[in-house]
Amino acid sequence: MREYLPILLFLIVAAVFAGSTIGMSSLIVPRRRNARKDSAYECGVDPVGNARARFTIKFYLVAVVFILFDIEAVFLYPWAVTFRQLGLYGLVEMLLFIVILLVGYVYLLKKRAFEWD
Amino acid sequence: MSGVIPLSWSLALSATLFVIGVVGVLVRRNALVIFMSIELMLNAANLAFVAFGRSLQSLDGQIFVFFVMTVAAAEVAVGLAIIVNLFRLRETVFVDEVNLLKG
């Protein structure tokens, strides 16, 4: 268990530092309340209705497109790590992969998937 | 302490996840929940791949997970599109209420 000691120390230091700064500021902070300061503007917008409302379908489309392109990036990592060993062959393969993704992107562009109105 | 998790533990967790997924597909009636259960099954397989890959000292298992993740993402895109279209047409996501075709 000895090797975990630095982590424990680190956790303690982090907790003490965070706790003490928040605690100190709440102790010595000057409090002058007024209506404007208490209004929601200072920390966000007044909630309007229930959060379980329906969202416009455009959010969904963007989310799905994001997931698809985001997950493809996972293949770049192993390629990047072994880039030197794979050499030109790997580079060409990866370029082909990117071109295929790009075709999908260009298609989405034509289908106006990224336009908001 | 060695810190290595035994293969059997990972497999037990993976099998449990898989069974939860299968039961979820069979007993739930909300298309979205069924879909989530299917994703759970795929991730149970991912866990098994990684665990086996580690115990076999081969990278194959880890690489397969990448492919499965990509396939799962594509499945999400297609599946959600079908479910959204269902909701637009019928105002429901419950598979019990989708019953025009029978015989």
Add this chain to the structure above:
Amino acid sequence: MSVRMPVLLPVDLWALGAVIALSVGLMVMLLLEWAPVRPGSPRGAILSLLTLAAAAGSVLYVRDVARSLFGGMFVHDGFTVFFTILFCAVAALAVLLSWDYARRTRIGQSEYYMLLLSATLGMILMAASNDLITIFLGLELMSLALYVLVGIRRARLESNEAALKYFLLGAFASGFLLYGIALLYGATGSTNLTRMAEFLAASPLQNNPLLIVGGLLLLTGFAFKIAAVPFHMWTPDAYEGAPTSVTAFMSAGAKAAGFAALLRVVLHALGGVHANWAPMLSAIAMLTMTVGNVTALLQINLKRMLAYSSIAHAGYLLVAVVAGGHEGASAALFYLAVYSVMNLGAFGVLTLLGRGQEERVTLSDVAGLGFRHPLLGVTLTVFMLSLGGIPPTAGFMAKVYLFGVALKAGWIPLVIVGVLNSVVSVFYYLRVTVAMYMEEPALEPVGISWAAPGVIALMVCLALTLWWGVQAHALLALALRSVQGLM
């Protein structure tokens, strides 16, 4: 440290030609969205046909070489060539059948053909894969494209419902398949079919629970995909709700692709432990034939009836798989080619029925059709006879060879059940003919949407069904040659 680089020879590029041609073709189709044409233009169909011809031609050019590429994941052998040509032919016939059908039912053009090519690519990868992971990827490529194709008539409730059911059950099956692959990987240390076969030969793990459970899960996944009882529930709904041209394509292509992958897995990788899985598959085969045929008897919607009929045919095909060996495999290939042609033909006739967005596919819709449209009547009759296995059609030759092989391998009860089932099936196939020639047409006779491409496709199917019925030797020899490298 350096990794050994795969070297691709020119012959390898030809062998990969089908994959390359289809990938390029479907990407071009996506990019062509930027060059709009008037709605109803046959551009997508023509481009698809060119792509499929290039794919088939490239593989035919190197049909006599055997190559193993990408670390043994992709193999080019007789089996791959046979199925690549079959899938390209099925897709081309489906394109011809869709030519007018897609236009009159207002299906978006470029996406439709792009998805059709993607599904074909997935099928080819399934047949050419010698690794469980690439089989899975090919299967998913095919399935994802098919889910969308089934639901492509977005505003139609039936189409959407079919897509939902097909998708949920298909993805469920994929989960089983993948978990089976994971367990087999753990049990044998590889997903490569050849290495799995070597492993099983070296140390028969008869009592390894991981192997048994993994194998069972894998077979369950395949049973879903080929629509074997008790995992067939999605088939009638998906077939009925899908656009008819898509039903034609998937009933032939997806089934053949499922069997191609199944044949490679059970005969190549699990060939050494044949005695362990054959009894179970034979039970599934009996159940599949019987349930499919008996349920088909009760149907009045022809698409639904043909869906149950396709379940029954999966049962016959499983008989060939159970028989195993070169002969069993060749019987399966022969049967799949014949089945694809006659099934495409039967669904193809249905694509012509009805005008505009109508769907007129019940028994009463075809009543009297034989007299009002003799050509369609005769064509559909031939396909029905062939599906029922009545001479002198290809369906008869395929069944005779298939049951003969199973008999020789000693599966006598299985053959008896199969023959009895064939007799039962004749009843519902002939009922269509009876309706066409002996019943009064409904109040409003069905209109026919004549279109030259569809008729050409039907004539090709008709010619092949009759030709293979009398001259089966060439196809049979080809099927036998194609499975030589399999075991």
